[in-house]
Amino acid sequence: MxxxxxxxxxxxxxxxxxxxxxxxxxxxxxxxxxxxxxxxxxxxxxxxxxxxxxxxxxxxxLKEIPLDVPSQVCITRDNTQLQVDGILYFQVTDPMRASYGSSNYIVAVTQLAQTSLRSVIGKLELDKTFEERDIINAQVVAAIDEAALNWGVKVLRYEIKDLTPPKEILHAMQSQITAEREKRALIAASEGRRQEQINIATGEREAFIARSEGEKLAAINNAQGEASAITAVAEANARAIEVVAAAIRQPGGEMAVQLKVAEKAVEAYSRVAADSTTTLIVPSNMTEVSALVASAMKMVQSTSKP
Known part of the structure; x- marks a missing residue:
């Protein structure tokens, strides 16, 4: 017992x-x-x-908990329907409030996430909803986190998984994107043609400048060559005249000049007489020839004097 x-x-x-x-x-x-x-x-x-x-x-x-927020239809500011679904990350920070603050904090957080998302989407136009996902996520987190403090829950972040507009809107958006791409392609092609024309014009201008510079240099070189040639001829004539003048000053120089002038005169008469088409008129007084020679000698004497 x-x-x-x-x-x-x-x-x-x-x-x-x-x-x-x-x-x-x-x-x-x-x-x-x-x-x-x-x-x-x-x-x-x-x-x-x-x-x-x-x-x-x-x-x-107390771990971080991912929670799928069911898909729902939201209406944007421009009255366009969007099918939106997301995922919410939260963590229990106060077990006592999580137990007694709400009968089911998971359902409460889910419902609040959906209503907050509808409110945020309703303030934006359709195009902005695709461009400002980060802003939407931040506003949803701020709206949920403020109310979730009474449930002992800390909302860490919210991420939109998908935004699906109606088929008609989606088709219109695709058409708009196609039009924008074609527009950019046309602009790029026109810019290419414009740049090509600018390059061609620039090349022609530079070529014209180069040709004009070449012609200018060629003209300068020709002018300098002609000037040098004229100067050389003039210097040669001057030296020849100086030599002739010096020879005239020598004894017998004047007689040599008279003889040379007489020879040139006779030679000129002979060439004129040899031409069958030329009518030669012989002076009646041949002493005029000697007078011509005498006048030429006076000119030589006058130029030879210093």
Whole structure:
């Protein structure tokens, strides 16, 4: 009999020990109620409770939780319908509020994310919704996080997964994109032709300048050559005249000049007479020839004097 009583006491003691010992995993928090009232939160590790008086009412994970926000239809500022779905990341920061602040904080966060998203989308036009996703995400997070503090939840971020406009709008957007691409292609082609014409004109101008510079240099060189030739001829004539003048000053120089002039005169008369088409009129007084020679000698004498 005593053995049976001891065995019963041992079993009761084991049950008490088992029910009083609680091992909480890492990144978890368990909410304890004592006689139906919130008593405290168990931290990770070994914890002890009073059996039949304390009980674990709620278990919360403190890890970051991804939550799919169901797809919904939102209406933009310009009355265009958009099918939007996203994903929300949140974390339980206060186990007590997460247990008693809302009957289901996950459903509350989800519903608030949907209503906040509809409100933000309704303030934007269709084109802006595609361009300002980061702004939309930030505004949704700010709207949810403010209300989620009472539920012991911290909203970390919200990301839009997909924005799907109606088929008609999507077709119109694709047509607009195609038109914009064709426009850019035409502009690029015209810019290419414009640049080509500018390059051709620049090349022709530079070629014309180069030709004109070459012609200018050639004209200068020709002029300088002709001037040098004229100068050389003039210098040669001057030297010849100086030599002739010096020869005339020598003894017998005048007689030589008279003889040379007489020879030239006779030679001229002979050439004129030799031409059958020329009518030669011989002076009646041949002394005029000697007078011509005498006048030429006077000119030579006058030029030879210093």
């Amino acid at each position: 005593k053995m049976e009583i001891a065995l019963v006491i041992l079993v009761i003691a084991v049950i008490f020990i088992i029910r009083s010992m609680k091992v909480v995993p890492q990144q978890n928090a368990w909410v304890v109620e004592r006689l139906g009232k919130y008593h405290g939160s168990l931290t990770p590790g070994l914890n002890f409770l009073i059996p039949f008086i304390d009980r674990v009412a709620y278990k919360h994970s």
